[in-house]
Amino acid sequence: xxxxxxxxxxxxxxxxxxxxxxxxxxxxxxxxxxxxxxxxxxxxxxxxxxxxxxxxxxxxxxxxxxxxxxxxxxxxxxxxxxxxxxxxxxxxxxxxxxxxxxxxxxxxxxxxxxxxxxxxxxxxxxxxxxxxxxxxxxxxxxxxxxxxxxxxxxxxxxxxxxxxxxxxxxxxxxxxxxxxxxxxxxxxxxx
Numbered sequence: 001x002x003x004x005x006x007x008x009x010x011x012x013x014x015x016x017x018x019x020x021x022x023x024x025x026x027x028x029x030x031x032x033x034x035x036x037x038x039x040x041x042x043x044x045x046x047x048x049x050x051x052x053x054x055x056x057x058x059x060x061x062x063x064x065x066x067x068x069x070x071x072x073x074x075x076x077x078x079x080x081x082x083x084x085x086x087x088x089x090x091x092x093x094x095x096x097x098x099x100x101x102x103x104x105x106x107x108x109x110x111x112x113x114x115x116x117x118x119x120x121x122x123x124x125x126x127x128x129x130x131x132x133x134x135x136x137x138x139x140x141x142x143x144x145x146x147x148x149x150x151x152x153x154x155x156x157x158x159x160x161x162x163x164x165x166x167x168x169x170x171x172x173x174x175x176x177x178x179x180x181x182x183x184x185x186x187x188x189x190x191x
Contacts, residue, residue, distance in 0.1 A: 019118075020118050020119055021117070021118075021119045022117055023115040023116055023117025023118075023119065023120035024053055024054050024057055024115065024116035024117065024120075025051050025054060025115055025120070026051055026054045026104075026110055026111045026112070026113040026114075026115060027050060027051035027052065027054050027055055027109075027110040027111055027113075028049075028050040028051050028111060029109050029111040030050065031050055031051070031109070031110065031111070032108065032109045032110070033104070033105065033108060033109060033110065035055070036050065036051075036052050036055050037052075037055075037056075038052060038056070051110075051111070054110065054113065054115075054116070055110060057116060058100045058101070058113065058116075061096075061100070062096070062097060062100060062101060065093050065096065066093070068089075069086055069089055069090060069093060072085050072086040072089060073086040079174055079176070080174050080176050080177055081174070081176050084154075088150060088151070088154055091143075091146065091147045091150065092147065095143075095147070099113070099114040099124070100113055100114060101113075168187055
């Protein structure tokens, strides 16, 4: 019941969908922006009918991804590395937060969130483009170029640096400790 008009949208494999068309459908428009935990519904069937699993999955996903970002920062800190992996991972996390949380809040209902599935994702992108012409927005263009360009340059930089490192530390220490900020000599081979 994604539109709140008592007409169900079936996304499960039990309703005849295949692996491509199966999806977790967003919460009903009748729910709006209200938090809809399982104990607020009169029955499990009502909770499933109104798209309760969508909120459960999306909110736990966003919480888990945020915790994983913190874990990346902690591991970088404990290993003596700089936190650039954490910073790079924040771009796709921001994109996921935009389509799963920020956009539905802006539209006033979780029913406008992106469905969790292959066909649902493509349908969301087509409808989003039709309603908002997002592909021509300069900030969207810059964001896409930044995410893809950043991942490309990170991969190129990492492969070049790690393929040319000169070990300045022992086997029991991180190679990153071989570099001291402001040092004059190189820690990698330029030749």
